[in-house]
Amino acid sequence: MTVTADLTTQPERTRSSGLLLxxxxxxxxxxxxNVNIVNVATPTIEADLHSSGAGLQMIVAGYTIVYAVLLITGARVGDLFGYRRAFLIGLALFNLTTLGAGLAPNTGSLVAFRFAQGAGAAMMMPQVxxxxxxxxxxxxxxxxxxLWSAVVSGGIVVGQALGGILLGLGAGWRIVFLVLVPIGVVLWIAGIRVLPADHGGGKAxxxxxxxxxxxxxxxxxxVPLVLGRDLHWPAWGWASMALSVVxxxxxxxxxxxxxxxxGRPLVDARVLRAPGMRPGLMVLLFGPATWGAFLFTSALHLQGELHLTPLASGMMLVPCALAFAVVGLGWPRLPPKLQRSLVPYGYVVAAPAYxxxxxxxxxxxxxxxxxxxIGAGLGVQIAVTNMATQQVESQYAADASGALLTVMQLGQVIGVATVGTLFISLSSAHVGSASMSTASALALLAVLAGISAIFLVRQRA
Structure with missing residues (x-):
């Protein structure tokens, strides 16, 4: 009888485990x-909502700004009040704001919903x-x-391709948001039934x-980096950037x-003193800055200047995203010594390609x-995260990962704000060197990431 009970409960446990995952x-x-699917839609949004360049940048970067700033706090909320509860609240907020983004009547409301989407993602994703x-x-x-690694890499590939396919159907830019809402609702209902109960109680x-x-x-x-061009670089913008240092x-x-x-700060100084953390942070600032800026400017270039359809534009970037995923997934299978020595070479490949x-x-x-x-070169960033945290004490491991992920997201925001502004300024002024200047800026950022990676490898060695 005991054997029978085991045989009947084990499949149920396996099914529940698979459904949870x-x-x-x-x-x-x-x-x-949601980070990448919007890139392909930016020219369509610009035409429909009459968005300015600054508005487009905030539509893309607003989501990532809030996600980056609230990421560590989202993890702490799960620790304090329960991971199931935090995941479901984050998913509910994400669903509601995704619907709002799909129905937004103007650029300002779309930016606001993108900010709120980022808050939902920051609550949900750390619990995974x-x-x-x-x-x-x-x-x-x-x-x-x-599978988690595959999802992280696959989201980049699918975002670029799916955005182009959906826009190619002729349903307008709103479809890139609205198509996700029923999926999110079904997911939330299933999560209520399947996710295991926990009560938090952390002391962080x-x-x-x-x-x-x-x-x-x-x-x-x-904000002044994004708005400065449209406002002709007012004095308050320069003062704001100076105050940011303070x-x-x-x-x-x-x-x-x-x-x-x-207390337990968002970023503990003891984490930053670990060997490899500081150069790792620099790599994950400059490298993702190139990535975010490239995806943003390439959609505007391919659809605006080359007059490609959204579908053709999305397909043009699929090789980049696929190469990123292949390198990111294959990297952990290499011997550790080879992983370490090859990291700087990823940026050696990316810089001249940019x-x-x-x-x-x-x-x-x-x-x-x-x-x-470019995608193959930047695929090494997954290895950078592991290398930077290997000598962090175990009790600070979560803080170290949170700090690296936060800087990675902020790097994308800064890339969109700076290189994106450069591209929009030159292209709107009909300067023929817009693409060349943007490419040079991206190459320079990749070089800085490569130099930082050399210091990371030396400290690890």
């Missing part, structure tokens, strides 16, 4: 998809890794983490003063104050090949 990974996929760690062990955990704390000072510093830097300094002092009082885009701005096969080289 499917729910949290689809949630992760939707959040990542924790739920995997709490509910899977041994080989099952290894398989779950492998939320560090509200750290969150406020970091948010202020980021907004003081990014605000970042205030954030550091706040974090030290929280630590001195026995520069080559300026020479191949006419599109076609050369453009697709160069974009694939």
């Amino acid at each position: 499917a729910i949290i990974l689809v949630g992760q996929f939707l959040a990542i998809l 890794m924790t739920l995997i760690q709490r509910n899977y062990t041994g080989a099952a955990r290894g398989r779950a983490l492998g 704390g939320l560090d509200p003063w750290g969150l406020v000072s970091l948010s202020a510093a980021v907004l003081l830097l990014v 605000a970042f300094g205030a954030f550091v002092r706040v974090e030290r104050w929280v630590t001195s009082r026995g 520069f080559g885009l300026g020479l191949a701005s006419g599109g076609g096969v050369p453009y697709a090949i160069l974009s694939a080289l």
Whole structure:
């Protein structure tokens, strides 16, 4: 009888485990998809809503700004109040704001909904890794983490392709948001039934003063970068960027104050002192900055200057996203010593490929090949995260990962704000060198990422 009971309960447990993994990974996929699916739609949004260049940048970057700033806080909320509850609340907010984005009547409301979408993603996504760690062990955990990596990389590929396919149907830009809503609703209902109950009870704390000072510093830097061109670079914009330096300094002092009082800051100074963390942070600032800027400007170039359809534009970037996914997924299978030594070479490949885009701005096969080289070169960023955290003490591992992911997202925001502004300024002024200047800026950022990667490899060695 005992054997029979075991045989009948084990399949049920396996099905429940598989459904749990499917729910949290689809949630992760939707959040990542939203970073890239909008890029292909920006020219259509511009035409329909009469958005300015600054408006387009905020539509793309607003989601990532809020996600980056609230990422660590989202993880703390799950620890304090329960991972199931945090995931479901984040998913509900994400669903509602995705619907709002799809129905937005103007640029301002679309930007607001994108900000709120980022908050939902920041609440939902940190719980995915924790739920995997709490509910899977041994080989099952290894398989779950492998699928998690595939979802992270696959979201980039599908975002570019799906955006082009949906727009190619002629349904307008709103479809890239509205098509996700029924999926999110089904996911939320399934999550209520399947996700295991937990009561949190963590003692990490939320560090509200750290969150406020970091948010202020980021907004003081990014907002004038995005709005400056349309407003003819007013004095308040330069003052705001100068104040951002002061605000970042205030954030550091706040974090030290929280630590001195026995609290747990958003970013612990002890984490930053670990070998490899500082160069790792620099790599994950400059590398993703090129990635975010490239995806944003390429959609405007391919559809605006080369007059490609949204579908053709999305397909042009699929080789890039596929190469990124292949390298990112294949990298962990290499011997550790080979992983370490080859990291800087990823940026050695990416930098000249970025520069080559300026020479191949006419599109076609050369453009697709160069974009694939860019994706392959930047695929090493997954290895960078692992290398930077290997010598962090175990009790600070979550803080270190959160800091690296936050900087990675902020890098994309800064890339869109700076290189995106450069491209829009030159192209709107009908300067023939817009593509070449943008490509040169991307190549320079890739070089800086490569130099930082050399320091990372030396410290690890």
